[in-house]
Amino acid sequence: MYRERPAGLPGAVLWSAVSEGTAARVLPDGCLDLLWSSRSGLLVAGPDRTAHLSVGTPGERWLGVRLPPGTGPAVFGVPADELRDRRVPLDALWGRAATGIAERLGDRPTAAALEAVAAERLATAGGPDPLGARVAARLAAGATVTATAAEVGLGPRALHRRSRALFGYGPKTLARILRMRRALALARTGAGLAEVAVRSGYADQAHLTRDVRELAGVPPATLLRS
Incomplete structure (x- = not known):
């Protein structure tokens, strides 16, 4: 529903x-x-x-x-x-x-x-802080936190501080969450989990499963069945 x-x-x-x-x-x-x-x-x-x-x-x-x-x-x-x-x-x-x-x-x-x-x-409020869209887009595309910080012209500490205010957590946590969502979207197209892991930036399928379980509370296979 x-x-x-x-x-x-x-x-x-x-x-x-x-x-x-x-x-x-x-x-x-x-x-x-x-x-x-x-x-x-x-x-x-x-x-x-x-x-x-x-x-x-x-x-x-x-x-x-x-x-x-x-x-x-x-x-x-x-x-x-x-x-x-x-x-x-x-x-x-x-x-x-x-x-x-x-x-x-x-x-x-x-x-x-x-x-x-x-x-x-x-x-x-005069619109959103444009930094939010820039950081989220780069991380959603799979860019590293270091590369994202360099692209937006901020040092690591400044990016972490701004990210907490904009997203609720630092860029590493946001990147991890967006990677999980990218992987699940790919898996829903029918790709196998081993392929999904490689294409989404995980070390292997075990890494994917462990990360999804920690963030979602259940393994990816359970999420895909539901």
């Missing part, structure tokens, strides 16, 4: 789901989400370091705007590492403004309406 589609905001995704009352495994991706739940209202999902097990009540409706890596801090007004591994009520960040937004959305909002809220906040 999960659906997603591209949003109007560049790189963002709109999604909706209806809970069946069982745990859903949400893999880390370096993103922050603006969420609405029919039970809990407006929430912010911070960037996870490992898979988050989301358990809703049967029939609970969820809507979300998944912002691309590096964009969330401009929308929510706080560094990403302050929200790492957390789900936070929106009013804890925006105070009375969140109450007004909840009233405006009503009890049957749409994902597009959530996107409009995020777009307004992003425009007010």
Whole structure:
């Protein structure tokens, strides 16, 4: 009962789901989400370091705007590492403004309406820090942290500091998460795990399996079956 589609905001995704009352495994991706739940209202999902097990009540409706890596801090007004591994009520960040937004959305909002809220906040902030998109794109393409730092003109410590604020963790962790997602996407095309490991930059299939298990909580074969 999960659906997603591209949003109007560049790189963002709109999604909706209806809970069946069982745990859903949400893999880390370096993103922050603006969420609405029919039970809990407006929430912010911070960037996870490992898979988050989301358990809703049967029939609970969820809507979300998944912002691309590096964009969330401009929308929510706080560094990403302050929200790492957390789900936070929106009013804890925006105070009375969140109450007004909840009233405006009503009890049957749409994902597009959530996107409009995020777009307004992003425009007010003057847009995302362009460094976020540059770093995330290079790491997603498989560039090393050292090469990425050199390309964006930052030293290792400065890149680590900026990455924590933009993504919630340092560039090595982000690179590891993006590599896992790249590998899983390739595996879903039908490539064998040994081939996936080589093409995704792992030492071998055992390295791939170990890394996915640490980040996702289960081995890649289990994720692919689900």
